Amino acid sequence: MSDDLNIKPTDWQSPEMVRHTQMRNRREKRFKLFGLSAVILAASFLFLLLGKITLDAAPGFLQTSIEVDINFDKAVIGDPRQMGRDAFIENVRRTNMLRLVQASMDIYFSEVTDRRDRRRLLRLFSAGARDQLRNMLLADPMIAGTSKRVSLLASDDIDQVIKGHTDISLPELQRKVKNKELSWLQKFEDDDRVSLHFHSLFFTSGDSRDPELSGIWGAAVGSALTLFITLIIAFPVGVLSAIYLEEFAPKNRFTDFIEININNLAAVPSIVFGLLGLAVFLGTMGLPRSAPLVGGMTLALMTLPTIIIASRASIKAVPPSIRDAAMGLGASPMQVVFHHVLPLAFPGILTGTIIGMAQALGETAPLLMIGMVAFIVDIPASFTDAATALPVQIYLWADSPERAFVEKTSAAILVLLTFLIVMNALAIWLRQKFEQDW
Known part of the structure; x- marks a missing residue:
């Protein structure tokens, strides 16, 4: 039959095939070299940035x-x-x-x-x-x-x-x-x-007009209170929304419209959420300006799409056989979701939540819009006290004319980066620890 179709076996040792193979190997080597160069270039810029920040920050920890x-x-x-x-x-x-x-x-x-x-x-x-x-x-x-x-x-x-x-x-x-x-x-x-x-006052005091007396403790407490409000609002609302959309919502144009807008909200610039918080929470509801309560609610709006998308992906990753087995044993749809699907998807949900919270920790623009840019000396004691946050504190110090605030700015950036790295490392650890293969 091969004779009828004039099909001949390929001669891999022919000069043409050898030349073609060598050319392909050279292209692969060039591609690997370009990829390695890109990684080295990106790592160099990262180390240069971190090195510059560290060198500038070192004197800020001394007095x-x-x-x-x-x-x-x-x-x-x-x-x-x-x-x-x-x-x-x-x-x-x-x-x-x-x-x-x-x-x-x-x-x-x-x-x-x-x-x-x-x-x-x-x-x-x-x-x-x-x-x-x-x-x-x-x-x-x-x-x-x-x-x-x-x-x-x-x-x-x-x-x-x-x-x-x-x-x-x-x-x-x-x-x-x-x-x-x-x-x-x-x-x-x-x-x-x-x-x-070593200047311990940098970690134990609030802001001050005098560089030698200023510290990050007030901003750190403000960030903690703000993130707490963000978490207690965004986490339950985001997870329950993901469960409904993935497990219970009918597939029609309305749910498709909701899903498209959730994905679009994840790409909206953060300052837009700040404008929304300014108009709704301050302008309409009359909540206290520059308070962690308002900052947390604003950041919750920004974090919700991230948590919903991550939660839906984690729920969707649970094999259908888990649902079928539970249904076959007589479990109700609610029991299937909360007793079987949600526990298996929870590590991914938690990872997405931590990443969303890390993003909220580093946001500045929404907080500027709701007035958390004010000069706050006292340490906030409640969710309605005037407060600032670490990124906003960095912004304020960077705008100060005194040379010593350059050191304070770099030192505060180093502290903020440490928190962000810890939160992202925790997310990676949780994902690897609880990740299951089916």
Whole structure:
């Protein structure tokens, strides 16, 4: 029959086939080389970005302090034994603690007698030095009347000098730190009273106009409260919507219309959801502006499509045999879904939810639209208190003119990236741990 059809076996050793095979192999090698180059290029950009952020962020975790011998003079702060503890505490709250620092400077720099220079000496220290001394007295009133060496926070300008970010070789008129201040700082350094240490206040305080006093704790609490609202709204609504659309909804034009719009909403820019939250939650419902409650509700609208799509994909991945077996044993459609299908699909649903929450954690535009861009110093204590979020805090610091806020911005970005990496790693771990093959 092959003779009738003139079909001849291929000669794979012929020069033409050898040339064709070599050409194909070269094309495959070029394609692999292009793919590997693309991966290396993308990884290089990623490492370059992370390396730059890490280098800029490292000084943000450090802060300069100056050791000063403080005499807790009873004539200034009062005597707790004579006044009583409550009266003493109230007096300490009202007292200007910089008087104690000024008295110490008058002794340490006895040669400085000019009134203006004596005031400039205090500029070596942060405004937070007052709170440091006040907190020490409130924690232990018995140190009144004693002398103690205290490590006080240096001002932002001095901190930048110690970190090498201020070029002291420039003419004096081009520097914020003047020659006299540099000479006073040099005396502290000669006496080994200047130190650069880990700045725990960055993780425990709220925002501040002074870079050395600002921290991410207020923004972190605001983000946590906002994400909690997002989770308790988006997760149940998203999962129940996916169950209905995948298991119970009739297949008609109406459900097709819903499915198409859910997919379209997943691609809508996040700022549109911010405009919706501004118009509905603030404009119509009158909810408090800049509150985690409103931020969470707005982000829930943005996260819903992601959770619905991921949940539907997980439910659809459950084999039909599971449903058929349950139905064959007499289970109702509701029992089939909640007793058999949903437990098997839950790992995928949880993974999609975590990814959606990670996306919500990094969003800024919707929160800007609902007023969470406000300067918030206090730590929010409830869902209706004014608050900000980590991405918004980064935005505010990036717009600040002080050089130290560049470090704070990079440090906050590093913290935010850490949270995002942890959440995505958790999603991958859950998927691998509970993933089942059928």
